[in-house]
Amino acid sequence: MKVLVTGGAGFIGSHIVDQLIARGDQVAIVDNISTGKETQIHPQASFYKMDLTSPGLLEVLEREKPEAVIHQAAQIHVNTSVLDPVFDANVNILGTIRLLEASRQTGVKKVVYASSAAVYGDPQYLPIDEQHPVQPLSGYGISKYTPEHYLSVYHHLYGLEYTILRYANVYGLRQDPRGEGGVISIFIDKVINDQPLTIFGDGEQTRDYIYVEDVAKANLAATAAGEGEVLNIGTGVSTSLNEVVRLFNDISGKENAVQYGPERSGDIKHSYFNNEKACSVLNWKPAVSFTEGLRKTYEYYCHEYRKMDK
Missing domain, CATH: 3.40.50.720 (NAD(P)-binding Rossmann-like Domain)
Structure with a gap:
């Protein structure tokens, strides 16, 4: 085609x-x-x-x-x-x-x-x-x-x-944390550079993260x-920002500092998809778990940042 x-x-x-x-x-x-x-x-x-x-x-x-x-x-x-x-x-x-x-x-x-x-x-x-x-x-x-x-x-x-x-x-490989970045790529940038992660609100807000x-x-x-x-x-799985931080701590092997700020007006508290129709119509299903995808993405950026430092 x-x-x-x-x-x-x-x-x-x-x-x-x-x-x-x-x-x-x-x-x-x-x-x-x-x-x-x-x-x-x-x-x-x-x-x-x-x-x-x-x-x-x-x-x-x-x-x-x-x-x-x-x-x-x-x-x-x-x-x-x-x-x-x-x-x-x-x-x-x-x-x-x-x-x-x-x-x-x-x-x-x-x-x-x-x-x-x-x-x-x-x-x-x-x-x-x-x-x-x-x-x-x-x-x-x-x-x-x-x-x-x-x-x-x-x-x-x-x-x-x-x-x-x-x-x-x-989220995933090639997402630019300084340009089009979503929260995952922004967090990875902060984790690699040993900078605190900023969360607006209590961190219990949830999203559906798909690789x-x-x-x-x-x-x-x-x-x-x-x-x-x-x-x-989407994945049909709901993940909170606090859980994202915990996973980053596990994957990076370090305790990442978190700064909590006031909730931003207009932010949605909870959101995740029912993906059953897509799975049925397209004969498709997400194959990469959030933990696996996060690990792949973190390792990719560690490698990219090392190349930039040379």
Whole structure:
């Protein structure tokens, strides 16, 4: 299969590209390298340094003629969506529309779209399933949800197939603690540098942490399954920040200092997914436990930091 991956030089996208090429697919990447890295581009993939909002996007799809598009590129920061909602909407909404237009004009059969747990807002019940009400609490949540409607419309009008994957908290190798970093990569950076870990609130807030390679596998499965579906991609396991700290202490072999601060207004206390539908529809399940994934990620960053010190 010929697949185009937007954001294919980024944290999640680069893992998807690696797995596609290992599967034997031909892959093209579109990435503006705003958060991605050229060092993460697979040497066997075609690469186009380009923004989603560029008029040249159509030319890339005309040249590559992909059968499927896996759409990972996005503005990913909640704070940015609050401070600059026009930029957030331009990338996440208008950029996706431009991609869908190019896809329909060049005969793309399927789009796999990376959405987010942020579309649900403050959970009304747990675990969150796909029937949970959608009530975003930020511009980011809105800008990730809006393209879901466009995908449905493009299917209705033009027959473009799609699968929507709503991600839980993704962590793992290549996540930049100083750029797109989630709490896991930020904590690892602090642990390696012997700096205190900062927790806002009592540390009992919980999240669903899923390893990046498992997320990539779900994307590959979705290229051939789940037409018209919205699927939660998580582990179905709830883990508190205090438990994350305890695991870091075990893995690093040191007692990491923790600084507790006041709760941040707007933060969600508890969130984790029901992933049964994704497991059934995609014939997929997360294979890496949180302890194993955390250990792999910590060891990876220890190795990377040692290389930087040389």
